[in-house]
Amino acid sequence: MAGDLPALLATSFRAVMDRVHDQLAADGFADVRPAHGFVFQYLSLRGGATAVEIGEHLGITKQAAVQLVDELDRRGYVERRPHPSDGRSRVVTLAPRGWACVHRVVELWAGLERQWEDLLGTERLAQLRDDLGRLISATSGGRPVPLRPLW
Amino acid sequence: MAGDLPALLATSFRAVMDRVHDQLAADGFADVRPAHGFVFQYLSLRGGATAVEIGEHLGITKQAAVQLVDELDRRGYVERRPHPSDGRSRVVTLAPRGWACVHRVVELWAGLERQWEDLLGTERLAQLRDDLGRLISATSGGRPVPLRPLW
DNA sequence: TAGCCTTGGTAAAGCTGGTTGACTAGTTCG
DNA sequence: CGAACTAGTCAACCAGCTTTACCAAGGCTA
Known part of the structure; x- marks a missing residue:
């Protein structure tokens, strides 16, 4: 059917997220939303990030990110400590519980x-x-595309 | 890269929606969100629907749908009239402005x-x-998947 | 090194788009 | 008929985000 790609994209995203969330909930991570999962993955790849960077990555304001x-x-998913050289900044890193969750998320994604x-x-x-x-x-013309779907 | 499909799905959806919204805004439909577009398409295919049906289609409660x-x-995008045989129900159909918008949306999707x-x-x-x-x-195991992405 | 702009984070208010729960009125079926 | 169900309404509430305003630390330039 023509013209159904937008719906297919929306639905596939939702299907994947629901699936991951269900399995995550069964493992004791019921309070984790998709946005959190993307933050965990981001932190695990970069080692740490500031609130502003997290906001940019997700496509939300820095206040919402904070x-x-x-x-x-x-x-208990993340910890914050002062930035070593920049007195304004606080570095966000994964706490043990955050690592546990991200490992599970990665496993689930890999399984899927x-x-x-x-x-x-x-x-x-x-x-x-x-x-x-x-x-x-x-489609984006090269501009960075926010992760967050807006409805 | 492994494990990036969720992000790809999220981003492709967002990129498409942003693109359509920008072009729609340029045509005087700046107040239309993705959810509205899916409602218009739904109504144009079915000819009409109740609020409950719209809610089910989008994946939101009937109150939110109303x-x-x-x-x-x-x-001025839709009109409501009493259901011919069911006194409780009101049938939602596209108004002229709604038709104008859905035609534009279909064109844009086709163009993309x-x-x-x-x-x-x-x-x-x-x-x-x-x-x-x-x-x-x-991924959904056959269950109906809501259109609305939850974040 | 003083001055000024920029940047990371904070605080508070407000809004949007939903949810939950309780209700009314019309419909269906045994 | 009466019980159970269904469409819509009303009202309260809430999560997650934005906007606006602000402060303190950093960086750049004369």
Whole structure:
């Protein structure tokens, strides 16, 4: 059917997120939203980040990012310590509970991708990934695209 | 890169929606959100729907759906009339301004798909659509997946 | 090194788009 | 008929975000 790609993109995102959330909840991480998962992944790759950087990565204001980090801090997922050289800044890093969660998330994503690989085949999955990437850069005109879907 | 498909799905959705919204805003439909576009498409395909049906389609409660329809009514995009046989129900249909918008949305989506077809080729685009569909049904386990992404 | 702009974070108010719960009125079915 | 269900309404509430204003630390330039 023509004109259904937007709905397909929306639905596939939602399906994946629901699936991950359900399994995460079963492992005791019921209070984790998609946004948190993306923060964890970001922190695990970079080692640490400021609230402003997190905000830019997600596509929200720095105030909203700080608020989000506050919550993750309260729940023991991340810690904050003063920046070594910049007195204004505070560096956010993953706490043990955050690491536990990100490991689980990575496992779940990997598991899903294996499942899709069985379903589509290695080549088609690689093509899917590649095509989505090209579609994004062509559609966005090269500008950075926020992660957060706006509804 | 492994494990990036969730981000790819999120970003592609966002990129498409931003693009459509920008062009729509330039045509005088700046007050239309993605959710509205999906409602318009739904109504144009079915001819009409109740608030409850719209809510189910989007993945929100009936109260939220009514509220959304209220707003679209106030802005002249849809109209409501009593259901011919069911006295409780009110049928929502597209008003002229709604039709104008949905035609524009369809055009924009079609234009984007042509662009992607140039980019990926007809076959790859068809594969992309097909693969996303299979991915959705495999990941959701057959349950209906709400359109609305939750963040 | 003084002055000024920039940048990271904080504080508070407010808004948008939803949810939950309780209710009314019309419908369906045994 | 009466019980159970369904569409819509009303009102209270809430999460997550934005806006505006601010402060203190850093960087640049004369």
